[in-house]
Amino acid sequence: MSATSAPSGPAGTLAADFGPALQAATAAAGRQSYPAGTLYLVATPIGNLADISLRALHVLQLVDVIACEDTRHTAQMLRAYGIAVPASRLLALHQHNEQQAAQQVVERLQQGQRVAYVSDAGTPAISDPGAGLVQAVQAAGLRVMPLPGASSIITALCAAGVEGAQHSNGVAGLQGGWVFAGFLPPKGQERQQALQALQQEARPVVLLEAPHRIGALATALAVLGERPVTLARELTKQYESLSTLPAQALAGWLEAAPERSKGEFVLVVHAAPATDTTEEAVSPEARRILKLLLAELPTKSAVRLAADITGEARNALYAEALAEKAS
Incomplete structure (x- = not known):
């Protein structure tokens, strides 16, 4: 959802040598099976480069091609890890060309190549491109292997301290489930319908929002009244912050300090208060x-x-x- 940046000091310079990590990746993951003709979905960090798995580092070195949402961004990330990948091994696959690029991936897989797919940050095919690619690969009877890793959604949810919807008939904790709503429609009737659905949803709901729209979303969420909302901003980055307050107080809280509206947001709307479902x-x-x-x-x-x-x-x-x- 947001751009990946290196662990850094005040000047934003790389503060880690990933050479030992690459060696550890080979030692830990190198003897595992990585079938040819397989699409590898590789989760990448959402902000801190250290949040990469050893298996992801190994696969990014192993594959024949890396399909990616932004070739320039991915090339920069790979250089930070010390992985040398020529431009010819990078294939752009984003929301505007996913259908056509997916067919190129399928052709490469049919030739026996290994292909990795990475989005700009986090786990592909959730709020980023990748779902169409997976469908095309599966429709061709080819294998998809996911490599789990960083996710802004799970990161925010586990730090929000939410419990599931609680009713008089009993379900408590996240056993009752939660809902990922992603980015709400920006305006019009679709947005109003989404907000009405949110009011009626008793389970915790996870939303995503960009900095230029966070104020409008906070104002819209005021209809939830005292229902708690956790705002997770710039997760895993230098200025990460998590704050929980009533929905009706969000807009005023953001306006009180301009820096609170900067960065990428994950919002967790907590479960609705207990209601009688008898x-x-x-x-x-x-x-x-x-x-x-x-x-x-x-x-x-x-x-x-x-x-x-x-x-x-x-x-x-x-x-x-x-x-x-x-x-």
Whole structure:
């Protein structure tokens, strides 16, 4: 999601020699199996170059071609690690050419080459390009091997201290799940619909935002009232910060200090307060409408339409639907 930078001092100069890391990568990962004709999805650091895995370093040296979101950015990262890769071994694959470049990757794999794919930072195919590439490779009957690593989403979520939605019928902790919403639509009806869905979602929600839009997003999230939101800014970088405060206070908090709006953001909207999902939480009329819809539609569609028609909470209607299905 954000550009990778080297661990640095005040001047921003490289503060580490990765020669020993490359040797360790060969020793630790070199004897493992790396089949030819395979696409390797390689997670790269989101800010601190030291957050690279030994297996990733080994694969980046091993493969015949490195497909990447930005060839200049990837070349700079490889140089920082001391990995010499000629320009002919770098293939641009980004959101504007993914379909065409994916076919080039497929052709290389069919020739028995090993190809790695890296996005500018983090794990490919999550909020960055890569999903279309994976689909094309799998459709051709070729193998995809993921190499796990840094992810701004998981990094923020684990540091936010969130618990899952808690109801009177019991689910607590992240066993109840969480939702990755990514970047909300920037404006218009789609944005309003996304915000309405966010209000109705009881589980923790992870959002991404750029610095030039963080103020507008903070203002929009005020509808969540006292619901806590953790703002994770510049994760793993020199000016990393994590702050948790009520949604309605976000905009004012950002405005109070201009530096708080600089950098890339991951926002974690904490779970909604405990709500009653017993039978009494749904009105008789809403229960009647839901029952009619369940007879004709899948559960999620029935709940969504019942919520739109009656204005009642989607979580309560969903719990009612589950009870109805079980009866």
